Amino acid sequence: MYAPTPPNPDAPPLRINLYSDTQTRPTRAMREAMLNAEVGDEQLGLDPTINALCARVARLLGKEAAIFLPSGAMCNSIAILTHCRPGDEIIAHESAHIIEAEGGAPWALAGARVHGLPGARGFFSADDLRASLRGASRYAAPQTLLEIEQTSNLGGGAVWPLATLQELAGIAHEAGMATHMDGARLMNAVVASGVAAADYAAPFDTVWIDFTKGLGAPLGAVLAGSAATIDQAWHWKQRLGGSLRQAGICAAGCLYALDHHVDRLAEDHANAKRLAEGLAGVAGIVIEPPDTNLVYADVATSGRTPGAWAESLRAQGIMVSVMGRTRLRLCTHLDVSAADIEETIAAFAAIN
Template sequence: MYAPIPPDPAAPSVRVNLYSDTQTRPTRAMRAAMLDAEVGDEQLSLDPTVNALCARVAVLLGKEAAMFLPSGAMCNSVAILTHCRPGDEIIAHETAHIIEAEGGAPWALAGARVLGLSGPRGMFTVDDLRSVLRSPSRYSAPQTLLAIEQTSNLGGGAVWALDTLHSLAAVARDHGMATHMDGARLMNAVVASGIKASDFTAGFDTVWIDFTKGLGAPLGAVLAGSADMIGRAWRWKQRLGGSLRQAGICAAGCLYALDHHVDRLAEDHANAKRLAEGLSRIPGLTVETPETNLVYADVAASGRDPAGWADALRAQGIMVSVMGRTRLRLCTHLDITRADIDETIMAFAAIRAIWL
């Protein structure tokens, strides 16, 4: 589903980078905060800035404890390895990040398979979940973990409804399953809905947030859960090489993001809506209405494949993602301005006119 565009030395430099919200760069003020960070040995819990970040995120997500990790994918792997044993089954949406974009990590690392449920916009219902639950049997894999992605990336950045999350978590709990939330863009959901992060995560045993997307930090994610859960997760963090040294330099960027870059996510959402409205007026493009900062455009009716569109845009200094056989993804973020949005719309229109 993900198709990175290889660098083309002949192409102009990227002026408008809509490839992903991971393309954000730390601001000068964030860099200053990182430069001034107090540091220590994170592995020994002696880094005061990492400790402050973990304590703050634990409160934000309504959990007892948290740990700092280099990436969100590692958060998913550490959580799955802590929850599951080889031969277990995880239930998630069929387009979930753990299925589509982590190199088969649940199977390769935990020996756990993932059962993907279908449903519009990267979501499924309580009835969908109930339909695949099995009575415990020695003949079938133990159903150990329910995994939810908030927001749903391949679902167009859609926000799971609070009551749906609560109901799904309750059904999973009644079935003896643990619950995990991939909260890569959880703060986008918070800003879009006005619902507190801790309300979204209340029914989940583990949850993480990513600081390298719309929050604009150069690296870092924080996994939260009960004190016992995080204590057990530390063994997997150690095994995977995720224990760090003077990581406060990076954690300071994350703390800065929490102070300065959360509310401004609303600007990204407004830019995404403007982009979607502009692209929807171009013949041959079918554009999904964005709820947050991800804009998906289906180009099947244009007579060109998404790679062709991406190449043509790249020639004009605009970078987007190819997502499957017919879709493009455009992500708004900290480094994208309203002028960038207007330039992108005009570039799409100009390319379409040339091809007619």
């Protein structure tokens, strides 16, 4: 599903990087904050900057405790390992990141399978969830975890409505299941909808936010939940080699991002909207209107494959993602300006 443009030594220098918001680079001010960070042994709880970040994220998400981890994928894996046992079943959308982009980690690490539910824009309904529940049976895998991705990446960066999340989590809890939110782009949902992060997180037993996407830090994610759950998560962090030493250098970048890079996500959303409007005028391209910072372009009727589009754009110094057989993904972030958007629109029109 994720297919980066192959390196081309003859391609011109990369000027506009719309491949992913993971491509953001720490700003000079963020680097200075990292340089000046107080540090200590994170594994022993002695890093004051890590401790400050975890406490702040726990408050932001309305949870008792939080744990700093190197990546969002590790947050998902540790949450799954904490909630599930070998042979268990997780219910998620069929396009969920834990299915499509984490190397089969639920199966490989936790021994848990993922049952993917269909639905447009990465969503499924309360009726879909109810229909997937089997009840206790000695013949079937125990269904122990509901997983939701906010925003839905392969759903076009779509924002789950709060009422839907509350209803789904309620059904899962009533069925005896735990609930987990993959909040890789949760702050994009917060900025786009005006709903507080704690409100989105409230129905979920565990939730995390990533600092390496739109928030622009070079490293780090924070998983939050009850104190007991995070205590269990620490065991898995230790087992997986995620315990760190003077990681406050990284946490300082995350704290800087919370102070300076959340509100500005609205700029990314505005740039994505403008990009979608511009590309909608290019013959043979069908645009999925964006909720946030992800623009998906279906090029099936353009006469060119997504790979051919990506190659032609890369020849002009523009990098995009190839997403499957017919789609391109263009992701706006803090290293993409409004002028870059106009240049990209013009490049598409010129190729066509």
